[in-house]
Amino acid sequence: MSHDNNEKNTYIFDPLSAAEMARLIKQDRMVTQAMGGPLSGIVDPSALHTVLDLGCGPGGWVLDTAFAYPHLEVAGVDISRPMIDYANARARTQRRTNASFGVMNITEPFDFPDDSFELVNARYMLAVLKKDAWPPFLAECHRVLRPGGLLRLTEPAQFGVTTSDxxxxxxxxxxxxxxxxxxxxxxxxxxxxxxxxxxMYTQGYQQIRLLAHALDFSGPTAAWPDTRDDIRIVGVQMEPLLLALGLITEQAFGALFQKVFIDLHQEEFSGLSHWTTIIGQKPSR
Known part of the structure; x- marks a missing residue:
């Protein structure tokens, strides 16, 4: 897991960006809290020993899991060297000796042997994996899972429904x-x-379960400030990409972005986002 080459990076934003890292730290915390904890949906965490988090970013989920379940060995991988360095520094500061991090491009074959983990976790891969990358990604997840191990994937059902046009x-x-x-x-x-x-079904996974989650980011909620910051950082990063593709003019985007923040601060503003976790078990031999 020593690859520092970002040439094949497919993340939609700059994985070396400090602003993006700050956004992911807050997003990770919001999602984990809304899901009810780092291993929500896992019936018996005590039966697990080795866990892998793919696209771990700054390492929040790995560290939360390592803290809540000290018997686990939890590994996180990401293509961003700054994020991995930050995650390792946090692990040292928190003395999480059961948490480890390494640089790895998850769009390529994973740098792990077959049957290495009892749980493979990934969240919000929608802006990391292009649609054609999903089948080989899932094949690699299956390969590194031990027989009887669990694959746990969490993806948004939509970005959010709000009272603001x-x-x-x-x-x-x-x-x-x-x-x-x-x-x-x-x-x-x-x-x-x-x-x-x-x-997952065609790959032979068994006991496939779906769990729905919701986040209320309306004005008076605890999630509102982090959602506001998330929208701000996403908007700054996506504007040049939208302009390059001709999807909007600079003037139109500026006007829309200004109205977004006016509406966010309205007393009656309400918003919800929804996502789903899918958990499947690799067959035992």
């Missing part, structure tokens, strides 16, 4: 950007979710 239009622009860059499989939805269950 401007914010809804902003969310639509994110979807258009994903479609234009071959991430989204449909022009109406960002999610790979409908295909994931079928792919």
């Amino acid at each position: 401007a914010i809804n239009a902003f969310m639509d622009l994110i979807l258009k950007l994903l479609v234009a860059n071959d991430y989204a499989v449909s022009e109406r939805s960002p999610t790979i979710l409908p295909q994931l269950r079928r792919w």
Whole structure:
């Protein structure tokens, strides 16, 4: 896991960006809390020993899991060297000796032997994996899972539904950007979710379960400030990408972005986002 080569990076934003790392730290915390904890949906965490988190970013989920379940050995991998360095520094500061991190490109064959982990976890791969990269990615997940191990994937069902026409239009622009860059499989939805269950079934996974989650980021909620910051950082990063593709003019985006933040600060603003976790078990030999 020593590859520092970002030439084949397919993450939609710059994986070396400090602003993006700050956004992912907050997003990770929001998602884990809304899901009810790092291993929500896992019936018996005590039966696990080795865990892998793919596209771990700054390492929040790995560290939360290592803290909550000290009997586990939890590894996280990501293509971003700054994020991995940050995650390792946090692990040292928190004395999480059961958490480890390494640089790895998850769009290539994983740098792990067969049957290495009892749980493989991945969340929000929609802007990491292009649609054609999913089948080989899932094949690698299957390869490194031990017989009887669990694959746990969490993806958004949609970006958010709100009372603001401007914010809804902003969310639509994110979807258009994903479609234009071959991430989204449909022009109406960002999610790979409908295909994931079928792919897991064809790979022989058993006891496949789906769990729905929701995040309320309305004005008075605890998630509102982090969602506001998330939208701001996403908007700054996506503007040049949208302009390069001709999906909007600079003037139109500026006006929309200004209206987004006016609406976010309205007392009556309300918003919800939804995502789904799919868990399947690799057959025992």
